[in-house]
Amino acid sequence: MWMSLSKYISIFLLLTLSGLFIINILVWKLDLCSLDLRRIHSEDPPPLDRERSFCSHLGKEPSPEEALEERYLLESIAWPETQPWLTSSPLTQTSDPAHSLFAILPAGGRREWHVGDQLEALVLMKDFQGRPKSHGGDFLLARLHSPELEAGVAGHVLDHRNGTYSAIFPLLWEGSVWVDVTLVHPSEAVPVLRRLREEHPDRVLYKSLFRSGILSETTMCNLRLPTNQQPLCNYTDPNTGEPWYCYKPKQLLSCDTRINHFRAGYQKDLITDKEALLFQSGVNLKARIHAMANDSVTVLPKKKEVESSSAKAAPIRTTASGYYFQGSWRGLGGVVIRQFKDTTAITQCLKDKMVYMYGDSTVRQYYEFLTSFLPELREFNLQSPVSTGPFMAVDIPHNILLKYRSHGPPISWTPISISQLRYVANELDGLAGGSKTVVVISIWAHFSTFPVQVYIRRLRHIRRAVVRLLDRAPETVVLVRSANLRAQSLQESLNFSDWFSVQLDEVLKAMFRGLNIFFVDAWEMTLAHHLPHDIHPHPPIIKNMINTILSHICPVKN
Known part of the structure; x- marks a missing residue:
């Protein structure tokens, strides 16, 4: 009898333990956001592992189409995988811009370049001991410029995954051009940034x-x-x-x-002192890479076309959205960028228009520029904090309305009233729209610390609202401003690195591509310019952005 009783006791204990185990699993799933999730640094979670992504189960579950889009977007911005920089590894084994070099390659075996050609520079990355790197993953920026012409264009960097990179530039003007290549982050710093984003999104x-x-x-x-x-x-x-x-x-x-x-x-002290060595300004953080020989070439006039039925000139093919020449931004394709040089031209363009600006402080700059530049715009005192808004200005004689409102949380500002915390999608749904309505959106800077899925979700809601707006009022002019480069220090990089921003920038452009909207490519406009990078671009860059916006509101008539 004792044996039988022991048998039932064992079965009872087994069932009890199994039940507790199941309950714990359910609690774990329901309370996932209370966990400080850790992952092996050398592995990324699968793009659609929604149980492990940052609170991705909060809010509405994505549809199969949205889940497929999310997978595509995450794969499109996937950074080359590199082995984590081990604690035992010395700094001397990491990428060093002082030892690295680039060389301008001959064009088709000849050292002669014409307008319409491409210029290619090969970048060879080395470590602090001068040894060539054997893997990719470094974050590089490239720019082609002519200081005397106030000209510049962003280059496209191609990672060959073996320690070498190609920086490719379209040749768009005549004269001497100089190549600049900058290391933003060594490949060894990228896993640190990735870990911060995944493990400390609440920093x-x-x-x-x-x-x-x-x-x-x-x-x-x-x-x-x-x-x-x-x-x-x-x-x-x-x-x-x-x-x-x-x-x-x-x-x-x-x-x-x-x-x-x-x-x-x-939050502070999220990285070790040794990891901090990977973020030294001027050493391996936004540091120049020098040329092996010449860093400039002379661009000759465009070759004369051979007019015949069998030989037609191929169009210039470039990934650049535009370039600077004589200090003015010129778009490549699409609307011709006009130069609005005086208040009269801007006022006539905005006459009878209602301009709504939504987002962060990088779009607030447009409001501040226009209200300071146009003398007849009068601001209403809404008793709003200087940095947060909302703001409103009117020009009664010309029937111009200008409004700015910040986007909803997460937004990292001084205290803002809860009554003024509005989501952009909801604000767009409140607009009637039409040919007299202009909408400018910029939302990116406050999402750097969060996993990209959070940003995708926010943009998806805004995109739906834009589609609804254009469906009911197709003549509404909608412009979306992209991310821009910013100054980088150790602390700035850990929270707002350009590495975070470039991925948000690519996601934003992909998600709004194909809609009847216009882009203000702030990324290229800050990269191609000679002025230092700043979260709030300098006035000459803002003026060119304003010209771009106004050119889409008031395009040149054929």
């Missing part, structure tokens, strides 16, 4: 103030928060499904007493 600290009467309390907020610390307030947007959470105040304050949203700082 920008967000908070909100809750207040009712004499009671007030500030709590942490983010796209995800550990649920095992205290109850959460759920501020997921009901229309877009965009998630946002704050810890519920411990005092007798309800979730409805939330007053504002603001950035409270950054």
Whole structure:
């Protein structure tokens, strides 16, 4: 009898343990965002492993078509895989721009270049001991320029995955041209950035103030928060499904007493002292690579065409969207970029127009430029904070309305009222649209610290709203501003590296391609210009962006 009883006890314990195991698995899945997920540094999670992606199960589940698009986008920006820089590895084995070199290759075996040709430079990466690198993955930028002509164009960098790279440039003007090649990050730094993005997407600290009467309390907020610390307030947007959470105040304050949203700082000490050596300004962070011999060539006039039925000139084929010449941006294909040199020309273009600007501070620059440049624009005092808005200005004699509003969280600014936290997609749905309506969108700078899936989800909601707007009002002019290069220091790189931005830039362009909208290619406009990179591009670059926008609003008539 004891043997039988022992048998039943064993079965009971087994069932109990199995039940607990299953419950733990369910709790793990439901509370995934409370975990500090870690992964092996040499492996990336599969693009559609939605259980491991950053809170990807929050909000609406993507449709099969959206899931396929997400896979395509993630694969299109996949960076060459490199072995992680081991703790035992010395810095001397990493990419060193001071030892690396580039050489301009002959054009078809001859050292003669004409307008319409391509110029190619071969880059050979070496380590600090002067030994050639055997793998790719370095983040390089390339620019071709002529200082005396105030001309410049962005180059296309091709990674051969063996330590060599090709920088390819279209030749678009005559005269002497110089090649610049810059190492933004060595390949060994990329896994560090990737790890930060996947393991510490909450490294920008967000908070909100809750207040009712004499009671007030500030709590942490983010796209995800550990649920095992205290109850959460759920501020997921009901229309877009965009998630946002704050810890519920411990005092007798309800979730409805939330007053504002603001950035409270950054997490620190997320990398080791040795890893910090990979982010040394002027050493291996945005450092120039020098030429093996000459770094310039002379571009001759375009070859004369041979007019015959059998020989026709091939068009210039380039990946560049435009270039600078005599300080002015010229587009390659599409709308001719006009030069709006005075207030009268800009005012006449904007006459009877309503211009709505949505996004971050890089589009706020356009509002600030126009309101400071056009004397008849009068700003309404909306009692808005200087950096956050919203802002509105009107020119009554010419019937011009100009409005700016920031995008919804995550946005890293000084305190902004909850009443002014609006998602771009919802704002677009509130527009009637039409031939007198202009929309300018810029949303990228505040998504650098999050996995790309978060950005894809946000852009998908905005794209749907743009499609709805153009369906009901096809004559609406919609312009989308891309990401731009910025200054890089150690701390700046860990949160807002150009490596993060270039991937967001490519995703944005891919997701809006094919729609009846226009791009302001801020990436190339900052790369091709001689002025230093800055999160807020310098006035001459902004002026060229304004010219680009106005040229699409008021195109040259045939």
